[in-house]
Amino acid sequence: MLQVYYYVSYLAPLAILSLALQAETVAGSLRATVVLELGVFAALAAAHIAILRLGSVALAHVSGWINLAYSVRPHVILPAIMLTAGFVAVFVVRAVRPSALRWALFLPAIGVAFGASQFQGASPVDGRTEFETTAQAHRFIGGKIGAHTIRFWCPPPGHDTPPFRSIVSTYLWRWNLVNETLPNLTHEEAAALPADTRMVFLVYGDANLDDARAALRQFGLDSTLVAQQDFGAGSRAVRVVLADLTPLKRGT
DSSP: OTTOHHHHHHHHHHHHHHHHTTOGGGTTOHHHHHHHHHHHHHHHHHHHHHHHHHHHHHHHHHHHHHHHHHOOOHHHHHHHHHHHHHHHHHHHHHHOOSHHHHHHHHHHHHHHHHHHHHOOOSOOOOHHHHHHHHHHHHHHHHTTOTTSEEEEEOOOOOTTSOSHHHHHHTTTGGGGEEESSTTOOOHHHHHTSOTTEEEEEEESSHHHHHHHHHHHHTTTEEEEEEEEEEESOGGGOEEEEEEEEEEOOTTO
């Protein structure tokens, strides 16, 4: 799970904050707890800024050195750095007795752990644009679903694909997801679609949508277009298509 940024982005900070509260020096002292938490937040902020400015260079050096010996990839290196720094922080909190030395060692270690969890490397993705695309798609879908049961279906998401998973996540993701391998569809997945389903296809374009409809027809299902709209631009553009499932008519 630590190799999936989607989970690490919120699990790591929560785990780090709870780790700091394990220290014996803050037990029963609200003031000490607040000071410690503020110190942790400051360390995380400093680590985040450092990673944004120096992360690519540092990772290139570390990756180059490790690759020469072990031939591993950054998505393996980063969780390893995060876990190592986290274990050091745990050891320091539990084993180092002088309070000043304990926190002098703990804060940098926890900062490194957090920084490694947040670093994704150089990316052409503009976070603000990605958020706007997701929000606009969410509002469009929300205005079209009515009282229908909705199910999302999209191609495999990745670092260089439109924000498929981000959009689906705004509607509780797994609870409403057919799969993330459009146009592949299993018999079990087709059988699980409710009769009043309003499908939400997240696709690249018409060809992608045609493949999805062809897959549905193999299981006696067709779809009637309700609405569609394009969001984003370039390689990050996504077409949102809403369609009601209907039984496939004979002879089609």
